Amino acid sequence: MARITASVFTSHVPAIGAAIDLGKTQEPYWQPLFKGYEPSKQWMQENTPDVVFLVYNDHATAFSLEMIPTFAIGCAAEFTPADEGWGPRPVPKVIGHPELAAHIAQSVIQDDFDLTIVNRMDVDHGLTVPLSLMCGQPEAWPCPVIPFAVNVVQYPVPSGRRCFNLGKAIRKAVESFDRPLNVQIWGTGGMSHQLQGARAGLINREWDNAWLDRLIADPEAAVATPHIDYVREAGSEGIELVMWLIARGAMADVNGGPAPTLRHRFYHVPASNTAVGHVILENNV
Numbered sequence: 001m002a003r004i005t006a007s008v009f010t011s012h013v014p015a016i017g018a019a020i021d022l023g024k025t026q027e028p029y030w031q032p033l034f035k036g037y038e039p040s041k042q043w044m045q046e047n048t049p050d051v052v053f054l055v056y057n058d059h060a061t062a063f064s065l066e067m068i069p070t071f072a073i074g075c076a077a078e079f080t081p082a083d084e085g086w087g088p089r090p091v092p093k094v095i096g097h098p099e100l101a102a103h104i105a106q107s108v109i110q111d112d113f114d115l116t117i118v119n120r121m122d123v124d125h126g127l128t129v130p131l132s133l134m135c136g137q138p139e140a141w142p143c144p145v146i147p148f149a150v151n152v153v154q155y156p157v158p159s160g161r162r163c164f165n166l167g168k169a170i171r172k173a174v175e176s177f178d179r180p181l182n183v184q185i186w187g188t189g190g191m192s193h194q195l196q197g198a199r200a201g202l203i204n205r206e207w208d209n210a211w212l213d214r215l216i217a218d219p220e221a222a223v224a225t226p227h228i229d230y231v232r233e234a235g236s237e238g239i240e241l242v243m244w245l246i247a248r249g250a251m252a253d254v255n256g257g258p259a260p261t262l263r264h265r266f267y268h269v270p271a272s273n274t275a276v277g278h279v280i281l282e283n284n285v
Contacts, residue, residue, distance in 0.1 A: 002100070002174045002181035005049065007247040007260075008040075009215070009279040010133055012056060012188045014125040015272035017089055020132050033276060036266035037133045043263055043280060044134045048142045049184040051097050053104075053170065055243045056126035056188045058149045059084065062118070068154050069116035071166065073108075074123075074147035075101040082122035091128050091137075097144040100177055104146070107173030113166055123147055130188045133278075152189065152240045157227070163242045164223045167249020174250075187247030189240025191267075192233070193274035202235040203275045209267060211241065212277055216262055219248045237274075252283045260284060 016033070019025055025034045061082040063069065079094040105115050127147055135142055151157055158166075167185070174183050191211070194202040211234075214222040223245055230238045253259045260281040269275045 002177040002179060002183055003285075004171055004174055004183050004185055004250050004283060006047065006184045006280065006282045007251055008130075008134065008184060008186040009244045009247060009277065010130050010186070010188055011190055011271070011274060011276040011278070012126045012129040013271045013274045013276065014084070014129065017125050017129040017132060020137065021090055033268045033271050036268055036278065039264050040134055040278065040280060041136055044142070050143060050181040051100055051183045052143055052145045053148060053174075053183060053185045054127055054130065054145050054188065055148045055150060055186060055246045056130070057152045057240060057243065059124050059126060059153070061124040062121035062149065065154065068151050069149070070151050070158055071113065072116040072118050072149040073101055073105050074118050074121060074149070075105065076119050076121070079121060079123045079147060081128055082124040084124050089125065089128050091132060092140045094123055094127065094131075094141060094147070095144045097146055100174075100181065100183075101146045103177050104170060104173040107176060108166070108169045111169045111172070113169055121147070126188060130186060148246075150243050150246070152242060157239055158242060159227070160223045160225055160242045160245050163245040164219070164249035164254075167246040168255060170246070171250040171255055185247045185250045187244035189243045190234070190238055191241065191275040191277040192235050193237045194235030195237055195273070197236070199235060201273050203269050204233055204235075205267075205269060205275065207233040208275050208277060212265065212267065212279060215244060215248055216265070216279060216281070219245070219254055222248070251281060252285045258284045
């Protein structure tokens, strides 16, 4: 059977992608951030999975206010980097895994989660920046990727509990796939930031790190965080953190197994006007 071996959590700030693409990673402003991901790139080389299931949010690229799926799974054979207004990022196209994606969709929908199945879409920085942070600048990404887009842009957005339980359903789906695949699940977005209004530029270090503590050691407490706390404490875009709970819900310990091993934790401010958080957890099964 297939199995989920690890979860990766990271912010997906668009300016990080621009810094990589424009060769600015060693500039004084950016160097501390990218240094924090060096252990992660090494870990990824040593633990390259067969498939990455990557949870992110679309930024009005594939979807718009005309159509807002709460959860959308990419089932195509490939996905092209999107033009977000200044040309597509110069990164490889994303190769999908249609067989596993279709299997997950079938299983999760039968478990009463309504997914939108997408057979053609471009993928924006929400997906490509995490790949760049973990994999560098290869000629091709090291494994297929299943994009999983979550609406955290237009209210109403899914609850933390809904996302967490969806992660459990995704784990069940992966483990019922009849091929021996090593699958990682990545949760992306956040941490604290607000892009508009009187609180534009808000960053809350203390709250961010306390939330990371809960995510790692007490995920039920992270799940119980109400939406108003994300908005009040982490800014209007802090709600992106519910996507991390999908990845956390797929880990073994919340499904009756042993606690995961923390392989790396990193926090940095600012990257553009965003706090960057990053965690790698390995399953012990």
